[in-house]
Amino acid sequence: MKTKKILSTLLTWLPSLIIVLFFIPNALDKILNSNQTGKIVSNTAVMIIAGVYLLIAVVLFLYNKTVLIGTTLLAFYMxxxxxxxMYKGKPYEVTILIVMATIFASYIRKPQLFHQK
Known part of the structure; x- marks a missing residue:
């Protein structure tokens, strides 16, 4: 029975961990390599702010009491x-999947947040 509980917890958190493994390197890249060229905004301050925003959103996403706020921030960013x-004519299908996966991961962790009372 204990193995089943551990496996259930692991499978519940696995999608969230995959999402975090996408967002944290992205945020650190924006903070540490803030003078990126070819972006729609090439201002270093904006890139650093976006990186800090992502890190805060990820922390809120991982904390169970603020998972809804973190999900909202991450989904809004993506x-x-x-x-x-879409504006630049780049492929956008993967980014849409990341938005959906973020919402799905928070739904798996706390499905009661998505039900009306």
């Missing part, structure tokens, strides 16, 4: 990225 990709 929705803006989808719009930017």
């Amino acid at each position: 929705t803006l990225i989808v719009c930017i990709h």
